[in-house]
Amino acid sequence: MPHLFSPLHLRQLQLRNRIVMSPMCMYTAGDDGLATDWHFVHYGTRAVGGVGLILQEATAVESRGRISQQDMGLWDDAHIAPLARIVDFIHQQGAAMGVQLAHAGRKAWTRHKGRGPEPTVGPSPIPFADDFVPPRELSAGEIDDIVQAFVAAAQRALIIGYDVLEIHSAHGYLLHSFVSPLSNQRRDEYGGTLENRARLLWRVAEAVRAVWPQERPLFTRISASDWHEHGLTVRDWEPVVAGLRDRGVDVIDCSSGGLIPHAVIPFGPGYQVAFAAHLRQACDIPTMAVGLITRPETADTIIRSGQADLVALGRQLLRDPYWPLAAIRTLDAEQAWPKQYVRAR
Ligand SMILES: Cc1cc2nc3c(=O)[nH]c(=O)nc-3n(C[C@H](O)[C@H](O)[C@H](O)COP(=O)(O)O)c2cc1C
Numbered sequence: 001m002p003h004l005f006s007p008l009h010l011r012q013l014q015l016r017n018r019i020v021m022s023p024m025c026m027y028t029a030g031d032d033g034l035a036t037d038w039h040f041v042h043y044g045t046r047a048v049g050g051v052g053l054i055l056q057e058a059t060a061v062e063s064r065g066r067i068s069q070q071d072m073g074l075w076d077d078a079h080i081a082p083l084a085r086i087v088d089f090i091h092q093q094g095a096a097m098g099v100q101l102a103h104a105g106r107k108a109w110t111r112h113k114g115r116g117p118e119p120t121v122g123p124s125p126i127p128f129a130d131d132f133v134p135p136r137e138l139s140a141g142e143i144d145d146i147v148q149a150f151v152a153a154a155q156r157a158l159i160i161g162y163d164v165l166e167i168h169s170a171h172g173y174l175l176h177s178f179v180s181p182l183s184n185q186r187r188d189e190y191g192g193t194l195e196n197r198a199r200l201l202w203r204v205a206e207a208v209r210a211v212w213p214q215e216r217p218l219f220t221r222i223s224a225s226d227w228h229e230h231g232l233t234v235r236d237w238e239p240v241v242a243g244l245r246d247r248g249v250d251v252i253d254c255s256s257g258g259l260i261p262h263a264v265i266p267f268g269p270g271y272q273v274a275f276a277a278h279l280r281q282a283c284d285i286p287t288m289a290v291g292l293i294t295r296p297e298t299a300d301t302i303i304r305s306g307q308a309d310l311v312a313l314g315r316q317l318l319r320d321p322y323w324p325l326a327a328i329r330t331l332d333a334e335q336a337w338p339k340q341y342v343r344a345r
Contacts, residue, residue: 033073098164105174
């Protein structure tokens, strides 16, 4: 029976355990999207701490797709070298590393009273909130360019040496905002029916899969619920996820929310785990559970009970980068400690 410290094979990648560092923006890159020593230490420490897979924070495929001016980027070849240094170090610690490819769409940083260099873009001119600038509706040609930006970022990610790519289609950012009827009121082939609204996400998955080697896994993060009566539900996601699976996506990372401000979300321990369990069953695809998972026993139960194949931790790994090393003892599991730290085991 798989448990938190069982290895997981995904295509040709073997993860040493089921613990994933959830992507978390550090808003600490240079103005040009370059990784800094902060990122080297921050990600490197979690690899030393025993995480199986580190997912790098939302990393913009276009400069206008940043959430903040200090987001990391993959839109330029200059981004490659400092990221390769981080990925090499992570590999030396026995962890795998992925990057979350992102476009913030209508939630991009220009929202701050429109002071950014470019207007935000989105499916329809509907702002995220009253104090946001309305996005400019993307033309079909511009949508093609965005697909290409995801492809170019994936090609740079391959040069850098990441093991996993994750497409960010959650939290109200561009791809999610196309899928949700609350933010997409287009009348062309990208709007209207669920199939049309999923078209951009599916295109991105297909195009990225075509340049990402067959032996490396591709993940997609979704917001399984918009937490709004007219928004997306986990049932709406079933055909979309099946379409992603058929296009070569290997894991669905099940988050929620972020599309509308002030959503009423039933926060509590493991409050999103049911989404991972549901889609794993309904769509026959490996899933990752995330959200307020803090105890080793809880994470282990999620894996043992077949609710998800991977467990992602966000804030708990900010509080304690060595959480996995401690969990080895709590769960009486086996995984080597870093040799430099063995005297503390
Ligand atoms: C500081 C911070 C930054 C985050 N940035 C991202 C991000 O870049 N991409 C993303 O998909 N989620 C992001 N999230 C959400 C986390 O990945 C995670 O899903 C969320 O924090 C819930 O998990 P937790 O309760 O274990 O923290 C961020 C969360 C935090 C706390």
